[in-house]
Amino acid sequence: MRASKTPTMSSSSSINADEATDEGHGSVVIEDLRKEFDDVTAVDGLSLEIEAEEFLTLLGPSGCGKSTTLRLISGLETATSGTIKINGEDVTDIPANKRNTSMVFQEWALFPHMTVQENIAFGLEMRDVPKAEREERIEHALELIELPGYQDRKVSQLSGGQKQRIAMARSIVLEPDVLLFDEPLSSLDRSLRQTMQIELKNMQEELGITFIYVTHDQEEALTMSNRVAVMNDGHLEQVGETYELYEHPQSEFVANFVGETNFFTGVVSEIDVKTLVIDAEEGDIRVESEKTDQLSVGDSVHLTVRPEDIEIADSLDTPNRWECTIGDVVYKGSFIQYDVDVGDRTFLVEQQMRKTTTPRERGDSVDVGFSVEAGEVILDR
Ligand SMILES: Nc1ncnc2c1ncn2[C@@H]1O[C@H](COP(=O)(O)OP(=O)(O)OP(=O)(O)O)[C@@H](O)[C@H]1O
Numbered sequence: 001m002r003a004s005k006t007p008t009m010s011s012s013s014s015i016n017a018d019e020a021t022d023e024g025h026g027s028v029v030i031e032d033l034r035k036e037f038d039d040v041t042a043v044d045g046l047s048l049e050i051e052a053e054e055f056l057t058l059l060g061p062s063g064c065g066k067s068t069t070l071r072l073i074s075g076l077e078t079a080t081s082g083t084i085k086i087n088g089e090d091v092t093d094i095p096a097n098k099r100n101t102s103m104v105f106q107e108w109a110l111f112p113h114m115t116v117q118e119n120i121a122f123g124l125e126m127r128d129v130p131k132a133e134r135e136e137r138i139e140h141a142l143e144l145i146e147l148p149g150y151q152d153r154k155v156s157q158l159s160g161g162q163k164q165r166i167a168m169a170r171s172i173v174l175e176p177d178v179l180l181f182d183e184p185l186s187s188l189d190r191s192l193r194q195t196m197q198i199e200l201k202n203m204q205e206e207l208g209i210t211f212i213y214v215t216h217d218q219e220e221a222l223t224m225s226n227r228v229a230v231m232n233d234g235h236l237e238q239v240g241e242t243y244e245l246y247e248h249p250q251s252e253f254v255a256n257f258v259g260e261t262n263f264f265t266g267v268v269s270e271i272d273v274k275t276l277v278i279d280a281e282e283g284d285i286r287v288e289s290e291k292t293d294q295l296s297v298g299d300s301v302h303l304t305v306r307p308e309d310i311e312i313a314d315s316l317d318t319p320n321r322w323e324c325t326i327g328d329v330v331y332k333g334s335f336i337q338y339d340v341d342v343g344d345r346t347f348l349v350e351q352q353m354r355k356t357t358t359p360r361e362r363g364d365s366v367d368v369g370f371s372v373e374a375g376e377v378i379l380d381r
């Protein structure tokens with residue numbers, strides 16, 4: 001039987017930990033990376049530093065270049081230009097089987113008629129790991145993925161979640177410095193996916209190796225990662241810790257892609273130390289911002305305000321306040337989501353629900369508003 005594709009690729013010892021520089025065991029440094037396929041630029045000048053033992057997620061919409069970036073790191077694709085360093089060593093022109101990385105694919109690429117043991121052993125045999133050591137490593141990997149004793153099961157007799165774990169074990173036994181995951185959970189159902197997210201995160205901490213994880217699901221990215229790199233159209237939009245991306249998005253794209261938000265667009269009409277007034281279509285909006293020193297009166301800016309940072313009340317005395325009418329009301333358990341009509345625009349508002357909270361109803365006339373600290377100013381670049 002032949003594998004339709006090589007399930008894992010990884011390596012031997014050309015780059016081993018002892019030779020690592022002070023950039024650390026499993027660090028990846030990408031500089032000005034480009035990949036062109038005929039007339040498509042899949043990766044367009046990407047620079048990104050991934051620390052050793054970090055869990056970093058590449059997040060972005062379909063076609064933005066996530067898989068291509070991962071394949072470039074693994075050596076499955078060759079860069080058009082730019083450099084990739086692993087453990088401080090330039091691996092840009094080193095083939096996949098000489099890089100100490102291993103990839104877990106979305107489609108598991110297991111051999112269905114072989115046993116778990118045979119599937120996991122495959123990559124080790126390719127690298128001439130002796131039998132006794134193979135068996136020991138496989139036993140350990142199966143414990144790690146919480147399927148101890150599964151060596152003799154046929155892959156065809158496993159559930160989807162178990163198959164995905166075996167695919168991970170097959171990569172883990174190779175003891176790579178960097179494990180690469182390309183949407184490994186997307187074919188699992190929601191509850192299994194959530195369980196596996198937590199397990200993967202725990203596994204990463206236990207293994208102490210670098211995980212680079214690709215997803216287009218922002219909730220998954222926030223749940224699992226130390227840091228998230230948001231990609232758009234082949235380039236990096238922003239990289240940061242999950243709360244930074246959510247609370248301080250630096251572009252409209254990031255604000256929209258990570259969570260839901262309300263946008264305001266206008267021109268700066270006043271600046272006073274850290275406070276500025278934005279002359280927007282909805283009226284004057286007063287905000288505090290750390291970015292006032294990068295702004296001048298007359299500059300156009302955007303403001304993003306998260307739904308949970310907008311208040312509704314019978315009467316508000318915040319500086320940014322509008323009279324409004326409640327539109328759609330969606331009960332979500334711990335919170336209620338409202339569409340709130342202010343003139344001809346609609347705000348998205350979320351209100352925390354407690355047992356004692358009385359929800360607003362469609363057609364209610366109330367005030368809607370937010371404080372000067374509620375929004376994040378985005379420079380118009
Ligand atoms: N082998 C290839 N030949 C030609 N074009 C390619 C090739 N691989 C990828 N592309 C193109 O490069 C761009 C980026 O593709 P890539 O697979 O990296 O996206 P992605 O972010 O992983 O998307 P998805 O979330 O849908 O998996 C796309 O426009 C895609 O069509």
Ligand SMILES: [Mg+2]
Pocket residue numbers: 066067068
């Ligand atoms: Mg992809």
